[in-house]
Amino acid sequence: MCQFIETIRIEDGKAVNLAFHNYRFNKTRRDVFECNLPVNLADYIQPGDYSGRTKCRVEYQEEVEKVEYLPYTVRPVNRLRLVTSDGLDYTYKSADRQKLDELFRQKGDADDILIVRDGIVTDTSIANIALWNGSQWETPEVPLLEGTMRASLLGKGRIVPAVIRPQDLSRYSLVRLFNAMIGFGEVEFPVENII
Known part of the structure; x- marks a missing residue:
């Protein structure tokens, strides 16, 4: 099992806040695995293939190991x-x-x-x-x-x-x-x- 994940919202074919995901992804790799060469998550995901709101789940350790796409609905929380x-x-x-x-x-x-x-x-x-x-x-x-x-x-x-x-x-x-x-x-x- 991978140790870390990034969950990226795909909204109508576009990755939302990708720069912030790249920052956290590379900071985790640097802090935990001492990987100093940055990786751009845009090289691993295909947001244009999805319409509506889609959950892109990236599993990684030193490198990206798995990318999956899942439909997403906001779960109601009132309490x-x-x-x-x-x-x-x-x-x-x-x-x-x-x-x-x-x-x-x-x-x-x-x-x-x-x-x-x-x-x-x-x-x-x-x-x-x-x-x-x-x-x-x-x-x-x-x-x-x-x-x-x-x-x-x-x-x-x-x-x-x-x-x-x-x-x-x-x-x-x-x-x-x-x-x-x-x-x-x-x-x-x-x-x-x-x-």
């Missing part, structure tokens, strides 16, 4: 359960999601979990988050995974980093979930739905 996992490390987008899956099983009647690590709110099991404070969208300063959509939104100034503790959630009114496959604003609900 999150806070779960704690101190010390959880998901710095790199690993194919091994065992720890995240174990945490997800604690969701009870919620749709997903919101992970608290070392007293700080981070991510859900599948997405980065942003919280509306009345004037701007704030995202956890230190997420579990630095997502490509998050990097894009930070670069555009649409979200700003902040330290967010569970007791701070009442300062916010709305929460948005987003990742490479879920656009900013596609999944949004009241903060009261975080239990």
Whole structure:
């Protein structure tokens, strides 16, 4: 099994945020495998062959090992359960999601979990988050995974980093979930739905 994955959204024949995926892909290869020669994921994917929203899953270690394309539908999420996992490390987008899956099983009647690590709110099991404070969208300063959509939104100034503790959630009114496959604003609900 490959150790790492990149999930790239193909939208109407175009790869979304490919530069951010290339950056994370090559950073992982450099940090984990000491591979200093950059690789361009555009050389491995064929986005023009797909219409609508398609999930392109790239598995890799030192080099790209497998590319697959899957239809994608955004899963509805309207309620999150806070779960704690101190010390959880998901710095790199690993194919091994065992720890995240174990945490997800604690969701009870919620749709997903919101992970608290070392007293700080981070991510859900599948997405980065942003919280509306009345004037701007704030995202956890230190997420579990630095997502490509998050990097894009930070670069555009649409979200700003902040330290967010569970007791701070009442300062916010709305929460948005987003990742490479879920656009900013596609999944949004009241903060009261975080239990």
